[in-house]
Structure formats: C-alpha cells, structure tokens
Amino acid sequence: xxxxxxxxxxxxxxxxxxxxxxxxxxxxxxxxxxxxxxxxxxxxxxxxxxxxxxxxxxxxxxxxxxxxxxxxxxxxxxxxxxxxxxxxxxxxxxxxxxxxxxxxxxxxxxxxxxxxxxxxxxxxxxxxxxxxxxxxxxxxxxxxxxxxxxxxxxxxxxxxxxxxxxxxxxxxxxxxxxxxxxxxxxxxxxxxxxxxxxxxxxxxxxxxxxxxxxxxxxxxxxxxxxxxxxxxxxxxxxxxxxxxxxxxxxxxxxxxxxxxxxxxxxxxxxxxxxxxxxxxxxxxxxxxxxxxxxxxxxxxxxxxxxxxxxxxxxxxxxxxxxxxxxxxxxxxxxxxxxxxxxxxxxxxxxxxxxxxxxxxxxxxxxxxxxxxxxxxxxxxxxxxxxxxxxxxxxxxxxxxxxxxxxxxxxxxxxxxxxxxxxxxxxxxxxxxxxxxxxxxxxxxxxxxxxxxxxxxxxxxxxxxxxxxxxxxxxxxxxxxxxxxxxxxxxxxxxxxxxxxxxxxxxxxxxxxxxxxxxxxxxxxxxxxxxxxxxxxxxxxxxxxxxxxxxxxxxxxxxxxxxxxxxxxxxxxxxxxxxxxxxxxxxxxxxxxxxxxxxxxxxxxxxxxxxxxxxxxxxxxxxxxxxxxxxxxxxxxxxxxxxxxxxxxxxxxxxxxxxxxxxxxxxxxxxxxxxxxxxxxxxxxxxxxx
Amino acid sequence: xxxxxxxxxxxxxxxxxxxxxxxxxxxxxxxxxxxxxxxxxxxxxxxxxxxxxxxxxxxxxxxxxxxxxxxxxxxxxxxxxxxxxxxxxxxxxxxxxxxxxxxxxxxxxxxxxxxxxxxxxxxxxxxxxxxxxxxxxxxxxxxxxxxxxxxxxxxxxxxxxxxxxxxxxxxxxxxxxxxxxxxxxxxxxxxxxxxxxxxxxxxxxxxxxxxxxxxxxxxx
Numbered sequence: 001x002x003x004x005x006x007x008x009x010x011x012x013x014x015x016x017x018x019x020x021x022x023x024x025x026x027x028x029x030x031x032x033x034x035x036x037x038x039x040x041x042x043x044x045x046x047x048x049x050x051x052x053x054x055x056x057x058x059x060x061x062x063x064x065x066x067x068x069x070x071x072x073x074x075x076x077x078x079x080x081x082x083x084x085x086x087x088x089x090x091x092x093x094x095x096x097x098x099x100x101x102x103x104x105x106x107x108x109x110x111x112x113x114x115x116x117x118x119x120x121x122x123x124x125x126x127x128x129x130x131x132x133x134x135x136x137x138x139x140x141x142x143x144x145x146x147x148x149x150x151x152x153x154x155x156x157x158x159x160x161x162x163x164x165x166x167x168x169x170x171x172x173x174x175x176x177x178x179x180x181x182x183x184x185x186x187x188x189x190x191x192x193x194x195x196x197x198x199x200x201x202x203x204x205x206x207x208x209x210x211x212x213x214x215x216x217x218x219x220x221x222x223x224x225x226x227x228x229x230x231x232x233x234x235x236x237x238x239x240x241x242x243x244x245x246x247x248x249x250x251x252x253x254x255x256x257x258x259x260x261x262x263x264x265x266x267x268x269x270x271x272x273x274x275x276x277x278x279x280x281x282x283x284x285x286x287x288x289x290x291x292x293x294x295x296x297x298x299x300x301x302x303x304x305x306x307x308x309x310x311x312x313x314x315x316x317x318x319x320x321x322x323x324x325x326x327x328x329x330x331x332x333x334x335x336x337x338x339x340x341x342x343x344x345x346x347x348x349x350x351x352x353x354x355x356x357x358x359x360x361x362x363x364x365x366x367x368x369x370x371x372x373x374x375x376x377x378x379x380x381x382x383x384x385x386x387x388x389x390x391x392x393x394x395x396x397x398x399x400x401x402x403x404x405x406x407x408x409x410x411x412x413x414x415x416x417x418x419x420x421x422x423x424x425x426x427x428x429x430x431x432x433x434x435x436x437x438x439x440x441x442x443x444x445x446x447x448x449x450x451x452x453x454x455x456x457x458x459x460x461x462x463x464x465x466x467x468x469x470x471x472x473x474x475x476x477x478x479x480x481x482x483x484x485x486x487x488x489x490x491x492x493x494x495x496x497x498x499x500x501x502x503x504x505x506x507x508x509x510x511x512x513x514x515x516x517x518x519x520x521x522x523x524x525x526x527x528x529x530x531x532x533x534x535x536x537x538x539x540x541x542x543x544x545x546x547x548x549x550x551x552x553x554x555x556x557x558x559x560x561x562x563x564x565x566x567x568x569x570x571x572x573x574x575x576x577x578x579x580x581x582x583x584x585x586x587x588x589x590x591x592x593x594x595x596x597x598x599x600x601x602x603x604x605x606x607x608x609x610x611x612x613x614x615x616x617x618x619x620x621x622x623x624x625x626x627x628x629x630x631x632x633x634x635x636x637x638x639x640x641x642x643x644x645x646x647x648x649x650x651x652x653x654x655x656x657x658x659x660x661x662x663x664x665x666x667x668x669x670x671x672x673x674x675x676x677x678x679x680x681x682x683x684x685x686x687x688x689x
Numbered sequence: 690x691x692x693x694x695x696x697x698x699x700x701x702x703x704x705x706x707x708x709x710x711x712x713x714x715x716x717x718x719x720x721x722x723x724x725x726x727x728x729x730x731x732x733x734x735x736x737x738x739x740x741x742x743x744x745x746x747x748x749x750x751x752x753x754x755x756x757x758x759x760x761x762x763x764x765x766x767x768x769x770x771x772x773x774x775x776x777x778x779x780x781x782x783x784x785x786x787x788x789x790x791x792x793x794x795x796x797x798x799x800x801x802x803x804x805x806x807x808x809x810x811x812x813x814x815x816x817x818x819x820x821x822x823x824x825x826x827x828x829x830x831x832x833x834x835x836x837x838x839x840x841x842x843x844x845x846x847x848x849x850x851x852x853x854x855x856x857x858x859x860x861x862x863x864x865x866x867x868x869x870x871x872x873x874x875x876x877x878x879x880x881x882x883x884x885x886x887x888x889x890x891x892x893x894x895x896x897x898x899x900x901x902x903x904x905x906x907x908x909x
Contacts, residue, residue: 054832
C-alpha cells in the first residue's frame with residue numbers, strides 16, 4: 001500500500017466512510033504507526049475546530065422566490081387578458097367588499113326613496129299624522145261631503161221618477177211599459193233608502209286617507225275596509241270610482257246606471273268637491289287654530305332619519321311657500337272637534353323652527369316682526385348711552401342726534417379703560433341686537449375712531465361698545481373695521497414715542513377704507529333715514545363679524561391682518577406709561593418683565609424697539625444694540641427701524657465721544673432712516689493671499 | 690375518506706428521498722419541491738457562501754441554483770443522485786461568479802500584516818488554545834480566523850473540504866460533482882486539512898505541532 005493509498009484510507013477512516021471491518025484494520029495499523037496516529041489526530045483537531053463555525057442561513061425572501069418560481073413552473077399558467085383580469089378582480093376580497101357596500105348603499109337608497117315618496121305635500125303629511133280622533137273627525141267631514149253628494153244625486157233621481165210617473169199617468173207615453181213604472185218606483189225607493197242611509201250612517205271615508213290611497217302611497221292599515229264597513233260609501237272621493245256621465249251613486253255608495261240627467265250628476269260632483277274643499281279648509285283652519293288635537297307621537301309611523309330630514313325639508317318648503325299667503329277665510333263649517341281654548345293656549349309655542357310637525361300644522365303665516373321706527377331706535381340708543389356713559393354725554397347725544405357718533409367716539413376715547421372692562425357677553429348681546437336691527441347708521445370718521453387705536457388690545461371691547469351705542473350694526477361694523485385697518489396701515493408710521501398715528505385721520509372716510517367697493521362711505525349720521533333703505537345688505541361674514549368680534553377681541557386684529565395678541569399686558573402698560581413720563585429706567589424694568597411673561601405677545605417687536613430706545617435714553621448703548629438685534633425681520637415688525645437705529649448707534653460709537661448727544665438727538669426720530677456709514681474697502685494683504 | 694387516505698399516503702414527507710421528491714415535483718407536486726428546498730437550501734447556501742465569501746452573492750447564487758433546478762427538473766433523471774446534481778449546479782454557479790470576480794485577491798497567511806514588513810503574520814496572530822491563550826471572549830475572532838483559513842485554501846481544496854466537511858458529501862459524490870477521480874478528491878482533501886492544521890496550529894492545543902507537521906510521505 002502506497003503512502004497515498006494509506007492517506008486515503010486515513011481520510012476514509014476519519015470521515016467514517018470505511019466499512020466496519022476495514023475500519024478496524026486501518027485503526028489497528030494506525031495505532032502501530034506513530035506518524036499515522038499523529039496525522040490522524042491533527043486532522044481530527046482541524047475538524048473539531050470547524051465545529052465552532054457559525055451556520056449562516058439564507059435570506060427568507062430567497063426561499064419564497066424559489067417556491068413561487070417552482071409553483072409557477074408546475075402549475076398551469078393563469079389565463080391572461082382582460083377577462084382573466086376581470087375574473088381575478090371579481091374574485092378578490094376587495095371587490096367583494098366594495099360590491100357589498102354598493103348593494104347596501106343601493107338598498108338603503110331604494111328604501112329611503114320609498115319612505116320619502118310618501119308625503120307629497122304638507123297636507124298629505126298632515127293627513128298621515130292624523131290621529132284616530134282626527135280620523136274620526138275627518139271621517140265625519142267626509143261623510144258629510146258624501147251625504148251631500150248622495151243627497152244631491154238622490155233629489156234629481158226622485159224628480160225623474162215623479163216625472164216619469166206623471167207622464168205615464170197622463171197618457172203621454174202609452175208606449176211605456178209597466179217595466180218603466182216599476183223602474184221608476186225602484187229609483188224612487190232607492191232614493192229614499194239613500195236618504196235614510198245618509199241620515200242613519202254617514203259615509204265614513206276620510207278624504208285625506210282616500211287621497212293618500214289614490215296617490216299610491218301606503219294607506220293606513222285597514223283604512224279602506226273600515227270605511228266600507230262604517231259608511232258603505234264606496235270611495236266617494238276617488239276619481240276612478242267617481243260617478244261619470246249617466247251614473248249616480250246610490251244610497252249605499254254603489255255606482256248605479258240611471259237615467260238621471262247629466263247635470264244632476266255634475267251638480268252632485270260639484271257639491272262633493274265643495275264639501276271636500278270645505279272640509280279640508282275647515283280641518284286646516286282647525287289645525288292652525290289648535291282646536292284639533294295633535295296626534296300623539298307614538299302613533300306616528302317611525303321613519304328613518306333620512307326620511308325625516310327629507311320630510312322636514314318638504315314640509316319647510318311647503319310652509320315657506322304657504323307662509324306669505326293670507327290666512328284662509330273661515331268656512332262656515334261646524335267645527336269638528338274643539339279643544340278647550342285654555343288647553344290650546346297652554347300649548348307650548350314652537351321654540352325651534354325646525355320642528356317639522358309644528359311647521360306642518362302652522363299654515364298660518366307668522367306675524368311679521370315689528371320694524372322699529374328710527375325714533376324708537378334713537379331712543380333706545382339714548383338709553384344705552386345713558387347706561388354706559390355719564391349723563392352729560394347721553395344728554396348731548398339726546399340733544400343732537402346727528403352728533404351721536406362724535407359723542408360716542410369721544411367718550412370711547414375718554415373711557416377706554418372702563419370700556420375695556422365691559423363684559424364680552426354684554427357686548428356680544430349688544431352686537432347681536434344691533435345686527436338684527438335693520439338700520440344702517442354709520443359713524444362719522446372724523447379721526448376719532450382712529451384714536452381708539454391707542455387702546456390697543458381693547459379694540460374689540462371698544463368697538464363693541466360703539467356698536468352698542470345704538471348706531472346700528474353696519475355703523476359699528478364699519479367703525480370696527482376701520483380701526484383695525486388704520487392699525488394695519490399705520491404700523492410703520494410711528495412717531496418718536498412709538499405711538500401710532502392715524503393716517504386716515506380727520507376728514508378721511510374711514511368707513512370707505514374698511515369697505516371701499518362693497519359699501520359706499522356714509523359719513524353723516526344725519527343722512528341716516530335717507531340712507532337706510534338704500535344701504536346694501538351686508539354680507540353674511542360681515543354681519544357676523546360684530547358677534548365674533550365681541551366674543552374675541554383679538555379676532556379683530558387677525559381679521560384685519562394685524563398681528564394677533566391678547567389684551568395689553570399690565571407690564572407693557574406700565575412700561576409705556578413710564579416711558580411717557582420719561583422714567584426710562586422703570587420703563588426698561590417693566591419692558592423686561594413684559595418680555596419675560598409675554599414672550600408671544602403681538603407687541604413684542606414694537607416693545608423691543610421701545611425698550612431699546614429707553615436704553616438709548618439711559619445711555620446704555622450696548623444694551624440698546626442688543627435689544628435692537630432681537631427684533632426679527634417679519635411682516636409688520638420694527639426690524640427696519642431697529643436696523644436704522646443700529647446703524648446710527650454704530651456711527652455714534654465710531655465718532656468721538658463728545659458728540660453722542662447731538663447724534664442721539666438726531667437719531668431718536670423713529671421714522672428717520674439713517675443711512676449706514678460705508679465701510680472702508682478691504683485691503684488685500686499678502687498674508688491673506 | 691378514501692380520498693383523504695390516499696392523499697395522506699401520497700403526500701410527500703420528510704421520509705421521502707431527494708430523488709422521490711424530485712420525481713413528484715416533475716409530476717406537478719409543488720409541495721415535494723418545497724420539502725426539497727427546506728432540506729437543501731441551508732447546506733447549499735453555506736457551501737456557496739464559503740466558496741464565494743459574500744452573503745449577498747451567496748443568496749443570489751442560491752436562488753439561481755434552485756431556479757435552474759426548477760427549470761431543468763424535466764431533464765433530471767432519477768438515476769442520478771439529487772445532491773450531486775444540485776451541488777454540481779451550485780458549484781458551477783460559484784465558479785461563474787468567481788470568474789466574474791476574478792479581481793479578488795487574498796493576502797497570504799504568511800504575509801506580514803500591516804505596513805510594517807517586519808510585522809507579525811496572520812499565522813502568528815492566531816491565538817493558541819492553551820488555557821492562557823484561549824479566551825472565550827475571543828471566540829468570535831477565532832471563528833473569523835478559521836473562516837479566513839478556509840478562505841485561503843485554494844478553490845479546489847476549499848470546495849472539496851467544504852463539501853466533505855460541511856455538506857457531508859462523500860468523496861465519491863464529490864468526485865462526481867467536481868468531475869475528477871475520487872483519489873484526486875482525497876488528495877485535495879488531505880492538502881486542505883494539512884494547510885488548515887498549519888493555519889490553526891496555535892488554536893488547537895492538542896493539534897500536533899512541530900517542525901514537520903505534515904508527514905513527509907504525504908508531500909507529493
């Protein structure tokens with residue numbers, strides 16, 4: 001055995017590929033040969049080292065990819081094309097779900113349509129909700145109508161019978177046979193029986209129910225049978241069963257072919273119609289008067305929500321259409337059923353116009369709202385002025401109605417602090433009341449309304465008070481919009497103190513500024529009466545603005561594009577007051593407190609500028625610069641002014657120290673833009689290169 | 690009842706041989722192929738991974754290998770051993786992949802590590818298995834060194850070693866897969882073992898170490 005063969009045997013022994021007998025032989029040989037034993041041990045050690053190696057696993061995605069390919073290889077290929085796609089799509093769960101939803105939707109639609117198709121008119125609606133008591137009353141009415149019709153038919157039939165009998169007795173018609181006489185007797189007897197039947201048992205068929213049945217709607221269960229049983233009149237109001245020419249209703253409501261003249265039948269039909277109309281009008285009248293008791297809710301057929309909504313719309317439409325009509329003239333019909341007047345009066349009035357049942361029955365038009373006369377409005381305005389201002393101002397307003405606007409503006413300015421304390425609820429109420437009032441008086445601009453801008457943060461209250469002075473919703477609204485608009489326009493036009501000045505000052509129709517195109521400027525309260533009918537109706541959003549403005553004063557600023565913010569904080573008030581007094585140190589302290597406590601307030605930019613100015617006044621230029629740099633660039637901010645001040649202060653710092661006073665004096669004008677000093681051009685140095 | 694019994698009897702199971710499962714798959718039983726896949730995807734992947742030494746590439750080659758099995762299933766003869774056929778395909782895939790990535794190059798175990806020409810070789814850095822040198826915390830590093838030692842084998846030696854050591858293929862089957870004689874396979878296997886022993890001399894404490902680790906008579 002060569003060495004290679006022996007090594008091959010060793011490998012077989014190592015991996016167990018030798019048969020047992022041969023393996024024992026090789027093992028014995030290895031035990032005798034130390035070199036072979038050493039080699040076998042070394043290989044075994046290598047194999048043992050391989051045990052610690054990890055066993056990486058393939059990516060699971062590979063497994064699924066292979067399986068999918070394997071299935072696709074052996075399974076028949078799926079058909080391709082549109083129909084195959086359609087089949088797969090139809091079998092997909094998504095399609096099944098969508099189909100189920102569609103079926104439900106269509107079924108619901110059909111069901112609701114059936115429900116909604118019932119009431120065609122408010123009268124049908126009313127007929128459907130008539131209670132059993134009302135049904136009996138309606139039956140009485142219908143019975144009366146039917147009996148009247150039967151009576152009208154019976155009379156000509158009897159007259160015809162008498163006429164025939166007379167003719168026959170007189171020998172005018174010798175050709176008439178005895179059958180004719182018998183027929184006349186029969187007719188006469190039928191007529192009499194009809195009268196008896198009418199007196200004994202009037203026709204019970206309700207015309208309302210009959211209409212509902214005729215129109216293909218669901219009749220109340222058993223209504224037709226009951227009418228037949230009770231009255232025996234066979235659908236007197238129904239057109240298909242109404243007597244035609246040459247026909248008449250017998251006493252039992254049966255259609256009988258008689259020789260009665262056509263005019264008698266026509267008269268009977270007209271009488272029937274008249275009675276029906278009379279009965280309907282009487283019922284309507286009773287319903288409107290509340291003499292007829294309403295149907296209890298439990299007896300109404302439950303409807304679905306959608307059906308109720310549609311019924312409500314239809315009822316509203318009918319009520320609206322009928323509302324302007326005059327109340328129907330009372331018909332001389334005996335009231336069917338009377339409810340005690342006290343009970344009817346005690347019935348709670350309709351609180352909500354959406355109450356469909358009440359609207360359905362309330363066919364009478366609501367009484368028109370009383371239009372207050374201008375004098376009344378003026379008096380009311382005076383009362384309100386007296387409530388809110390002192391007697392002198394109210395008296396002045398009373399004495400000179402045309403100057404009410406001016407008085408209001410002046411008082412508003414004077415008592416801005418007091419007005420700010422007005423409760424929003426009251427302001428809202430006043431605004432709503434003024435909004436409802438159909439008068440459109442406006443404030444004279446005259447610059448005074450713009451002054452209220454100083455009371456920033458209280459505009460809502462102030463303007464609400466203006467509206468509450470009785471100057472009319474449109475006027476208050478216009479003044480309000482003007483104040484906000486002035487604020488927006490004049491933000492950048494600040495004087496030294498930082499206070500705002502009204503650009504649209506005296507003589508400028510600020511109302512026109514608020515709505516230049518939509519509404520003409522009305523600046524004279526004396527033209528109130530003449531303007532009133534010509535004043536266009538304010539748009540909805542405009543009309544709603546007083547209410548919203550009174551509820552949330554900050555919305556005024558937002559609506560006009562101004563920076564929104566809550567009411568002016570006390571710290572800011574103190575700071576500005578101190579600044580006006582020249583106490584800049586206190587102002588700086590107050591501004592600092594304001595910045596700490598109200599970091600998101602809408603006056604931050606302006607206040608920063610003012611604080612920086614106070615620092616300048618104190619000679620603290622570094623702090624002034626620091627505060628100026630805090631002003632960020634944004635719309636309506638004081639960034640431009642701050643940059644101008646920074647440039648000015650830099651120029652001051654660059655110059656000799658003995659000049660700051662003069663420079664400060666020149667740079668303290670907020671509106672002045674100081675051009676920055678041009679910096680020297682950079683010098684190219686070899687080091688930089 | 691009878692149908693379910695027949696179905697249960699004829700359902701492919703793990704007891705079926707590879708050839709039977711493959712035959713059933715040829716007849717259209719996809720589940721038979723699923724069993725085949727579960728049985729062989731791991732070993733074939735590890736074989737490919739140890740050959741190409743790239744996990745992503747190994748996944749791709751594994752997928753390609755079995756896709757070829759699927760496509761050539763009708764040409765498969767039951768007379769041939771399935772594993773032989775499968776590993777032949779896998780090996781061919783590996784060879785093709787290695788040819789495409791012919792730019793790869795591995796440093797020698799004896800090559801000094803780092804920029805210092807006088808530095809220690811990788812072999813010198815291999816830890817011994819003595820109680821002092823062996824540390825379980827270094828197990829990961831040890832495994833890495835074993836993997837590296839396997840990777841440094843020649844392709845012929847490595848494929849034979851991997852197929853025999855990890856895939857448990859017999860030398861006869863390996864010879865059939867590789868297409869050489871069984872003695873050639875055993876010769877490559879012997880050299881592979883000797884090289885690994887040298888590479889892992891410090892790791893295996895009980896591995897005989899000396900000036901002549903490989904028997905002189907085995908050096909052909």
